[in-house]
Amino acid sequence: MALTRCLVVDDDPDLLQSVCDYLRRFGFEAVGASSAAQMRSLLGQGGVDVMILDVMLPDGDGLAICAQVRQRPETAGLPVLMLTAQGDPHSRVLGLELGADDYVPKPFEPRELVARIKAVLRRRAAPAGVPGGETTVQFAGWRFDRLKRQLLSPQQVVVPLSSAEYRLLSAFVERPRRVLTRDQLLDATRGQGVVVADRAVDLAVSRLRQKLSAAQDGEQLICTIRGEGYIFDAEVR
Numbered sequence: 001m002a003l004t005r006c007l008v009v010d011d012d013p014d015l016l017q018s019v020c021d022y023l024r025r026f027g028f029e030a031v032g033a034s035s036a037a038q039m040r041s042l043l044g045q046g047g048v049d050v051m052i053l054d055v056m057l058p059d060g061d062g063l064a065i066c067a068q069v070r071q072r073p074e075t076a077g078l079p080v081l082m083l084t085a086q087g088d089p090h091s092r093v094l095g096l097e098l099g100a101d102d103y104v105p106k107p108f109e110p111r112e113l114v115a116r117i118k119a120v121l122r123r124r125a126a127p128a129g130v131p132g133g134e135t136t137v138q139f140a141g142w143r144f145d146r147l148k149r150q151l152l153s154p155q156q157v158v159v160p161l162s163s164a165e166y167r168l169l170s171a172f173v174e175r176p177r178r179v180l181t182r183d184q185l186l187d188a189t190r191g192q193g194v195v196v197a198d199r200a201v202d203l204a205v206s207r208l209r210q211k212l213s214a215a216q217d218g219e220q221l222i223c224t225i226r227g228e229g230y231i232f233d234a235e236v237r
Contacts, residue, residue: 003029004121005047009039009062010054010083022110028117036060043075048201050117053100055084070099071160077148079120083108099162118227137173139234142212142223146170151211159211164204172222172232205230 010016012148013034019029028116031048033039042048052067055062057150062082069075080099085106101120135147141154149166151159161169171180171188186202209222223231 003027004049004117005029006117007031007033007039007042007048007051009033009036009051009057011035011056011058012054016083017112019110023114023117026114034058038063039065043069043078048078050079050081050121051197052083052104052113052117055082066099067160070162071158073150073158076150076158076160077145079117079181081113081116099160101163137236139173139176139236141220144169144173161211162204162207164200165208165211168201168204169207172230173236176232176234176236179225179231180230185230 004027006020006023008019008023008030010019010032011034016032016034020032023030031042034041036057039051039053043051053062053066057065062084066080066082069080077157080102081102081104082100083104083106101197102116104116104149106107135144136143138144144150145152146166149161151155151161151169153159167188172184181203185205205222209220212221213219221232221234223233
């Protein structure tokens with residue numbers, strides 16, 4: 001059985017080495033990159049199962065890199081955990097909104113990092129149930145591959161999703177044409193260890209609605225039910 005291959009990206013050589021060594025002790029295959037250029041080279045070789053990415057790199061911004069990873073079809077489904085010394089809530093939420101699966105502020109306990117990696121991989125390997133037990137669903141000309149975390153428009157264009165948008169769309173396709181309250185959607189979109197305000201759900205819904213309506217000539221698939229919540233008005237198959 002092949003080992004899970006982790007790509008660790010950090011410009012601190014001591015931290016990079018210690019994290020790689022620790023991951024290997026827990027049965028992972030770990031490779032390190034000290035720059036964005038080296039990271040892109042390793043990603044281009046394929047075979048990476050999860051990436052641990054530092055926000056501050058000498059030749060790139062980790063948050064921007066995470067967004068780029070999400071936008072490319074070949075890496076759109078790659079689990080990404082952000083490593084950074086910026087532990088304030090704003091930075092954490094920004095990282096998750098740009099597509100990170102989890103956020104680990106420095107300094108961190110290595111065992112916590114391992115636990116978070118395993119949790120992310122479990123979520124990716126076993127997405128929540130959808131009609132018929134399928135990981136890929138279609139609606140209104142769209143194709144949503146939940147395992148690859150890829151949304152394909154009716155025009156066959158890959159539409160990047162943030163982590164919150166991915167979880168939100170997953171919740172909608174599981175319960176099409178049923179009213180979902182803000183509390184239900186809040187539970188569905190909350191990242192591990194992240195406190196999210198109620199209004200963040202409305203913001204995520206607005207962003208997802210814009211992405212879906214842009215390819216539907218303005219047709220709204222997500223409708224607001226005043227005083228109750230939202231409904232996904234599409235047949236899911």
